[in-house]
Amino acid sequence: MDNINDIIAAIEEPPETFEEYLTRYAAQVGTLVNSYIPQGSHPDMDRYLYEPLNAYSQNGGKRHRPLICFAACRAVGGDMARATSAAAAIEHFHTAALIHDDIADEAELRRGEPCLHLTEGMGLAINMGDLALSLVNGTVINDPLLDDATKVRVVNELIEMTRRTIEGQALDIGWARDGRYDITPEDYLVMATHKTAHYSGAVPLAIGAIIGGGTEAEIEALRNYGLDTGLAFQIQDDLLNLIGSEESTKKDFRNDITEGKRTLMVVHALQHSDDRDRLIDILSSKEKDQAVLAEAVDIMETSGSIEYARNYAENLTSIAKNRLVDMVRPSSSRELLISMADWFVNRLK
Template sequence: MKNITEILACVEETPATFESYLKCYADPVGELINSYIPHGAHGDMDRYLYAPLYRYSENAGKRHRPLICYAACLAVGGNPDCATTSAAAIEHFHSAALIHDDIADEAELRRGEPCLHLTEGLGLAINMGDLALSMVNGPVVNDPLLDDATKVRVISELIAMTCRTVEGQALDLGWARDGRYDIAPEDYLTMAIHKTAHYSGAVPLAVGAIVGGADDEKVEALRSYGLDTGLAFQIQDDLLNLVGTDEAKKKDFRSDITEGKRTLVVVHALQNAAPEARGRLIEILSAKERDPEVLAEAVEIMEEAGSIDYARSFAEDLTLNAKARLAGALSPSPYRDLLVSMADWFVNRLK
């Protein structure tokens, strides 16, 4: 198995854009990350635990979390091999969060395939999510490239990340359970920052900088950038689910309406739609509706309330401001430019 330095060396020049960076390294980095999934002492442990989790992680997204961890490390002049256990920890936490999230939401599809709790059963899926959680701190503790002080600092970041994500999930699930439709955009932002922005942006970047030997000022600049772009990432995902690309429509298109998600688009529409339209939107969100025509009706209500444009503009403003701040906080380098272009990639996916 190649380490990340060897993987990076296979490409003559650093990719010029974040999108090309993902395309270039997602597969080999995915293999490297998955090498941390062990085998069981008994064959049936592989059958019921390790092998299904490995297959689940193989069907991953674009691996942006480990890749931005590496990019942050490189942007501050660090050794990227020192970031591998942190990158793996965050990606396996992501798997755990998705597995448990799909169970809580009674979802059916994940990345175009049936959810793990449907293919393997509820109990085994919960157990696999628990296993993925157990792989968050272990690799860092055993990393021979990190000194003890760095390990403690990284693990503290991972523990805080886990807590914040669970807090955000509690808001998301609690609002759905209690049929809450009094949620304001400010409430949504608190939920999304906790549930998504920390582990999808802030922590991968901050930890990458920490293991790369950056000073506190650079660590916090990257964390701030990750919070803003991580939030934009979630808003972008919400939009793609409603009015997405052809690729998005082949997956779990408009499932957020079926699941009654309180996205930024939804909470804005609930505040700004006409009373009759608001009542109809609540009716659809409460019904676990799957009829494409009814789902389209809900999207039309959101569009007429200006909520699609509001969310898109909000994400664009986040990324524009974050990009300018990061460019001033780090020394010029190809990896700083890659991280800046990450914000552009988010915005372009919204159009």
């Protein structure tokens, strides 16, 4: 439990910024998460299943979901060691979602590495995603630190989280499949809230508060905070794909345009741009030429859609921070979560 003890110490005396918190403890949380991936009873189970999944999970990004779960638990005065299995469960769900999402989108890169379905084959990649899904509820059910009533409530949260994410994914894929260009910003917000905000913000925070013994008011305040900041996180991710300076050297830069994604910038531009027909042509063509992709970004910039999305994300987080201050007791963990909102929307600056 050395990793969790280090994380507990970090949140009791957290770094000044959320970004520093992630940088300092992402690797430790990753080790903690991966410790829940089992081994097979036959060597080829490891070869074709457990080892590739483990390697994929080790390239795990910033681990913000388990880290905010721990912070929420601490913010309501709970013991973060009891939140370990739930935090890992959410990260395993994230792994499953990414594997399946990349297959659905016919993506080529994930975090700078070839996608799992390209390195291991479609069938094995689907199977690994299914395994990661199986770890979500099982990880919590088998936790000896949690009482049965807490397990049932947490698993119910995870089940609802899974359903909502799949609903959002259905909208995202369906709109692209059917060539839908009648999507409004309001439609996008429903899709992104379901696809991302529940599992990237609301549920990690709510589960952390549930396990930490928070009041119902605290649990719902943290859930709502996660919905708003999680939505802002997705909008900012979409912006980074289009105009992020560091991402411009990666081969998956602007692949949201190639895949015809209905991002907030796209759906706003479809309603406001004089070059709507040209934008539809680009989105429909699976275009990879960087010059053409840049043309699509110029259309969104000219129509004010980039600025619209950036302002929307910033307004979401500003209001959310004020609400959290009113509803959750003062603590270093609360301040850390407030810093999280700023990090979510300032990654372009």
